[in-house]
Amino acid sequence: MTWTQLLVWSGGLYLVGMMLAWRWLRLPACKCRDFREMTPRAFEREVASLFRQAGYRVRFTPATRDGGVDLYLYRGARDAAAPVAAVECKHWKRPVGSGAIRSFASALQLAGLSEGYLVAPEFSRNAADTVARMEAQSGVRVILVTPCELCAWRGSGLARWWHGLPGRARAKVLIAAWVLVVLAVWGAAAWLTSAGGMS
Numbered sequence: 001m002t003w004t005q006l007l008v009w010s011g012g013l014y015l016v017g018m019m020l021a022w023r024w025l026r027l028p029a030c031k032c033r034d035f036r037e038m039t040p041r042a043f044e045r046e047v048a049s050l051f052r053q054a055g056y057r058v059r060f061t062p063a064t065r066d067g068g069v070d071l072y073l074y075r076g077a078r079d080a081a082a083p084v085a086a087v088e089c090k091h092w093k094r095p096v097g098s099g100a101i102r103s104f105a106s107a108l109q110l111a112g113l114s115e116g117y118l119v120a121p122e123f124s125r126n127a128a129d130t131v132a133r134m135e136a137q138s139g140v141r142v143i144l145v146t147p148c149e150l151c152a153w154r155g156s157g158l159a160r161w162w163h164g165l166p167g168r169a170r171a172k173v174l175i176a177a178w179v180l181v182v183l184a185v186w187g188a189a190a191w192l193t194s195a196g197g198m199s
Contacts, residue, residue: 035091035147036121043091043147044070047119050150051087059083068107069116086113090120097124101131105140115141119150 035043041063048058048071057074061067071087088104090096101118108116123144131142 038091040089040091044089047071047087047089047147047150050147051117054150056084067110068103069111073117083111083113084115086111086116088116088118090118092120092122095122095124095127096120097127098130101127101134101142101144105134105138105142108140108142109138114139115143117143117145119145119147121146 035046038046044060048060051058051071051073055075059072059074061069061071068088069086070089072083073085073087074082075084086108088100088107090100096118100120104116104118108114123146127144131144135141
């Protein structure tokens, strides 16, 4: 096999492989602007739907006197009594900041939970620092999530892994895949040549 043939075969197989892989690497479409146009209750229902698609069972709390929690998340058996996490939805026009984070962390402690999701269209610049301090002081982990990030959870595990990689890491994965394809084609050609010679 000549170098030209090797490159042509390798390029063709690589393109076919990428087209097939795209089915698992792509993320579902998410219209992030739609979330801002929802009513608070509709926002909660949509967030609940996204968590269900991510594999959780969801229970709503009462519309009033909810104890600072909008949703409880469950894993495992249907009759599991204890939630694994809680969710608070903040459908605010302004960025969600430290006060809301501390309030939600307190609600998690009262509920006997060590982890919860605070979902909002936007967070303040110091929100991540507040989360880190709260976890260090109380052991309660507050995970800040935007609706668009929740949309990404609807994809396969492979898609979430791929889209979570930085640009340079993705480039290295693509180069490694190309090298493997070239080696595979070259090895197959060498084997076929030797097999033909033996016959």
